[in-house]
Amino acid sequence: MSTSPPLWKAFLVFLAPMMLSNILQSLFGTINNIYLGQMIGVDALAAVSVFFPVMFFFIAFVMGLSSGATVLIGQAWGAGEPDKVRAVAGATLTIALLCAATIAAFGGLFSRPLLIALATPTDILEEASAYARIMMITMPLTFVFILLTAMMRGVGDTMTPLVALAISAVVGLAVTPALIRGWLGLPRLGVASAAWASAASSLLTLLWLAVHLRRRHHPLAFDAAFLRTMRLDGVLLRKILRLGIPAAIGMVVMSLAELVLLGLVNGFGSSATAAYGAVNQVMSYVQFPAMSIAISVSIFGAQAIGRGNADRLGSIVRTGLLMNLVLTGGLVALAYLFSRAIMSFFIIDAAVLDLAQRLLHIVLWSSVLFGMATVFSGAMRASGTVLMPLLISIFAIAAIEVPAAMILSRAIGIEGVWAAYPITFGAMFILQMSYYMLVWRKRAVRRLI
16 A cells, blocks of 8 residues: 655745745846835836746746756756766856856846847846846856755755755845945946845855765766766757757747747837736736646656656646646736736836736736646646647747737737737647647657656
């Protein structure tokens, strides 16, 4: 007789620290935006918001790598192969650092031309360029931080990332206002304060992680055995990239679509850009449960496959769907109830606040559909099936979201950009579910069991 807890309880134990981690990861950015909006003004919030899709574009590759690495690490951990866990992690960090160095060089040289190409309003161009330059130059710190916390979850460790992100948030929340106001003799850096605070918090947290993981003899500790894996292992990289590149491509397509949509939003002026940034902040919190559940489904599925228990994939998916309804749906309901109060944290201008609240109401409910779609794609990714979920996502974004936003923004104004999101998430949910139930479940599960 099995003594293991019910699957929903195991999900909650794994999910709770990861959701808190995601909240903390975004809390720094959110409170920075509050600092900027309240202590400097709406133009400062708009300057940071301009860089959001650009940042998303640049980290798309590392997020794809983390997706591929986490699946392989989960399978290796489930099979009891810690040496393979370290080998996958070392190869992944090596290629990520090379990419981050390239982005840092690009950002140092071309941040201003990049933002000019995005039709950034001229009244915020200088501050947006300064912020973007620092964020890209310090990208190696960001990449290592994202990868390391993601890969720790692959071995079932969600508590260490939570503590690390708590440290990062505390440091950042102290440094940002100090740099805005010039406390303790520090220089007053304006909008760039948020970027410098982000770099400082990442650096200090990574130093803490290096010491903490070694003391705990963690499988991902930076010891001599791990450092020997920091090389370009061709065989391992092909496996990682086979899983990671499709996920990265999906994120790149999504970020390119966001750049197009941002261009549409910028055309309505800096107030619309500020509203865009505030709505995105709220949506990121509402979607945390959905993204965390999808990651959990992928990791639980990968570990089950590694242990030879692929027959549990169906119950893992059902549990993920139920969790999404309860957790994501609950947050959506709360966000509707308190939408104006939430928006007022970011925006003090009454007209911009009205606009942001109206746009949030259009898109908020569709986060549940987004979460359902990611559960199905996460389950398929756990087994190494990445191409068809990717193609479905690309189709929904390129063939539905972008054209719908262009057409509707011309027809009904700024609201049309946000109306494109529910249309896209609904299509993505129907297509991912249909492929999972009608095709993948009949083919892949039989092969794995």
